[in-house]
Amino acid sequence: GSGAVFAAVDIGASSGRVILGKLTDDGPELVTVHRFPNGAQFLGGALRWDVEALFTEVVAGLATAADTAARAGDTVTSIGIDTWAVDYGLVDASGTLRHLPFSYRDARTEATIGVVHAALPPERLYARTGLQFLPFNTLYQLAAERSLAGVQALLIPDLLAYRLTGARCTEATNASTTGLLDAGTGTWAEDLFAPLGLAPDLFPPLVEPGTVVGRLLPAVAAAAGLPASTAVVAVGSHDTASAVAAVPADSPHFAYISSGTWSLVGVELDAPILTDESRAANFTNERGVDGTIRYLRNTGGLWLLQECLREWSIEGPEPDLVGLLAAAATLPAGGPTIDADSNDFLAPDGMPGRIRRAAEAAGHAAPSSREAVVRCILDSLADAYARTLHDAARLSGHRIDVIHVVGGGSQNALLCQLTADRTGLPVLAGPVEATALGNILVQARAAGLLAAGPGLAGIRAAARAAARTVRYEPADAALSPAR
Numbered sequence: 001g002s003g004a005v006f007a008a009v010d011i012g013a014s015s016g017r018v019i020l021g022k023l024t025d026d027g028p029e030l031v032t033v034h035r036f037p038n039g040a041q042f043l044g045g046a047l048r049w050d051v052e053a054l055f056t057e058v059v060a061g062l063a064t065a066a067d068t069a070a071r072a073g074d075t076v077t078s079i080g081i082d083t084w085a086v087d088y089g090l091v092d093a094s095g096t097l098r099h100l101p102f103s104y105r106d107a108r109t110e111a112t113i114g115v116v117h118a119a120l121p122p123e124r125l126y127a128r129t130g131l132q133f134l135p136f137n138t139l140y141q142l143a144a145e146r147s148l149a150g151v152q153a154l155l156i157p158d159l160l161a162y163r164l165t166g167a168r169c170t171e172a173t174n175a176s177t178t179g180l181l182d183a184g185t186g187t188w189a190e191d192l193f194a195p196l197g198l199a200p201d202l203f204p205p206l207v208e209p210g211t212v213v214g215r216l217l218p219a220v221a222a223a224a225g226l227p228a229s230t231a232v233v234a235v236g237s238h239d240t241a242s243a244v245a246a247v248p249a250d251s252p253h254f255a256y257i258s259s260g261t262w263s264l265v266g267v268e269l270d271a272p273i274l275t276d277e278s279r280a281a282n283f284t285n286e287r288g289v290d291g292t293i294r295y296l297r298n299t300g301g302l303w304l305l306q307e308c309l310r311e312w313s314i315e316g317p318e319p320d321l322v323g324l325l326a327a328a329a330t331l332p333a334g335g336p337t338i339d340a341d342s343n344d345f346l347a348p349d350g351m352p353g354r355i356r357r358a359a360e361a362a363g364h365a366a367p368s369s370r371e372a373v374v375r376c377i378l379d380s381l382a383d384a385y386a387r388t389l390h391d392a393a394r395l396s397g398h399r400i401d402v403i404h405v406v407g408g409g410s411q412n413a414l415l416c417q418l419t420a421d422r423t424g425l426p427v428l429a430g431p432v433e434a435t436a437l438g439n440i441l442v443q444a445r446a447a448g449l450l451a452a453g454p455g456l457a458g459i460r461a462a463a464r465a466a467a468r469t470v471r472y473e474p475a476d477a478a479l480s481p482a483r
């Protein structure tokens, strides 16, 4: 090997990790060197992210990464950061945060959606930005801020990069989730800012994945035990963009499910689809690495399950997920389902009860046992995936022969099998760390260690070399709503 290794900082809504990646003759090798919990906290009357704690964990993780690399005779060439999307911190000229960033699950935007739509009707917004309507899109959050005077908005990965380097930028894939980016050109939709009362330079300038953002500040370099010359490189800083870049597909006719707290379900396109039909189906045109379009819909994800487990662990001993999944797998098909995409499940707390009530409201018997609740969630997710892929194929004309499931949910065998059964399509599950892999491969390519193109071909070839996928065949191809 060349001795070059790359550090991926990958932070999701429920946990974060720092992963070292190296290109070897047998493909990319990833080692997780640091893990830490994350979660929105109710602070000062709102759900917020403790980004100070996250920053401390990032530096601690980089220190471990530096150590691990040094022991192996390797050098950390660069650092890439990805997190969930849409959220931001407001920083003044000196870099001080105005307040801890809000979580997208905070309900305060309920009051501002109407205000935004009075200034910019949803039809106009969609035609310009191609962004699906979600109550937490950045523009609705900005409308809920008391004042934006004297501050810039830094999306969470950009905020962390700023704290590492002192350099301010807005990475383009994540910028596409603000509701302020032109879907066609991938540049700011400047005409949307004034009607919303936003300064044109509210966000720092855009950078594409692969760009060097800056070098470590001396204090950070010292704390992490890395040379101050270590670069922070922009990656697909929206976690979903990194995950989709690392889908180990070898045919163009694939769909993906990036399965974590959310399930992001869709296809990859060359150009956005901005039609009324697409808007009515609430499909998004988020930007991927290399200007690709992630044509997808947010569907309910493992959040529903995570919240049930959290609730049950408050009620008594730590629930045994493996046991619950095994019991859920023995329950017959055709049990109760809910609309897993409903915004009713956005907020935390009381999830098992909310699921039972939703099942009853949908005319089913409420799932009574814990395993029945788990099975209801997984059946409902598989239904949502089948519906969404059916729509994606219909709206885009994109043929789907195979579904790649990446991320944490790729390890849930029951969910993968139900997905194959409901869609009538084969499911290829893995890699579980697709997001970190995509992060690292974009850095490796920027360092000149990967073939540049065409498009994502070099990255996907490396992703295939890294991935051990598990294949699930549909039980009965005749029940095939996705085709």
Ligand code: LFR
Pocket (backbone or CB within 6 Å): 012, 013, 083, 084, 085, 086, 087, 104, 238, 239, 240, 260, 261, 262, 264, 298
């Ligand atoms: C997944 C994700 C989704 C985004 C949601 C909120 O982690 O980034 O793509 O819609 O979180 O930011």
